[in-house]
Amino acid sequence: MEMTQATREASREPIARSTDREKLRQRFVEDGYLVFKNVVSPDKLSHLGAKLNDEFDRAKQAGALFSGGGIISGHLNSFPGEDSRFVYEALREHGILDLIKACFPNSPSVLDVRCNLNLPNSVAQHYHIDGRFSESFMVANVAVVDTDLVNGAIDILPATHKEFYPYWRFVTERLHRLTTRIPMSRGDVLLRTSSLWHRGMPNRAPVPRPMLGLTFGDPAIARSLAEGGVDIEARDPFRVNDGKIAFYENWYRSNWLGRLRERTFVAAPVTYSAYRVVASLFGNKGY
Ligand SMILES: O=C(O)CCC(=O)C(=O)O
Ligand SMILES: [Fe+2]
16 A cells, blocks of 8 residues: 555654644645554454444344345444443543644534444445535544455545535546555544545455544534434433444435445446436535
8 A cells, every 4th residue: 555644644642742733734634634543442442343243243133233224235334332432532632632623623512423334245335525515524433443455444535625526526537546545453543524535445354344433523413413402512422322332324224215226336336426426417415
């Protein structure tokens, strides 16, 4: 893999001094992402990873999982439970929360805690941004297991956050040529803006690949909480679902239309891509 500036230089030490923080912030503004090595305790993460796997097996065997909703393409969303709180504390101790604040000073203070489960035999996702371009927020991805090209290291397109690309422009300007895989060791952190183009990749290993995704100040989440009458300041994001692990749909709904879309994508990614080009010509969502 080609090592990028961001990967090579990101500090292993806590980001103690504001000068360091300002340098990192500037690099983040340029590239749309930063990688930090060795932030979160590998031992605690292996414990969490084992628990996630156990819960997933249990839900599968109990027939408690939905069909479709990301299961066909192999990319599932989940809530990693109260036992993942140590990850947030590690981000704080490392100075990463302060850095996030420096990068997004005006974000609503709403944290959401998720985990991407990349299942064995998954396919490459479509390139996308998370949420709307005009509402970007920070995502902290934490490797729960060592992640390489075999078990599905994420693919990002550096600096694609700087401009709004409707999907037809994404295709005609051939942005996929910027492809940069980000292998991570257990405990490494990828900070990325939600508006940086990226995709989940095939997992060719026999076990699921979990990757935590903490989002900071996602306006869509702030809105839906406000609509539900939730007091954001009082809300504890680790106590969602009584603090228990849960599995969620990702990208595709688990109703019949969602399953049809997902099957179409898996069987014929080009057809799906063509559909997105056409949709991007008429909608303002961009993808
Ligand atoms: O699992 C990954 O590597 C990325 C998944 C992703 O980007 C998503 O589901 O939105
Ligand atoms: Fe994503």
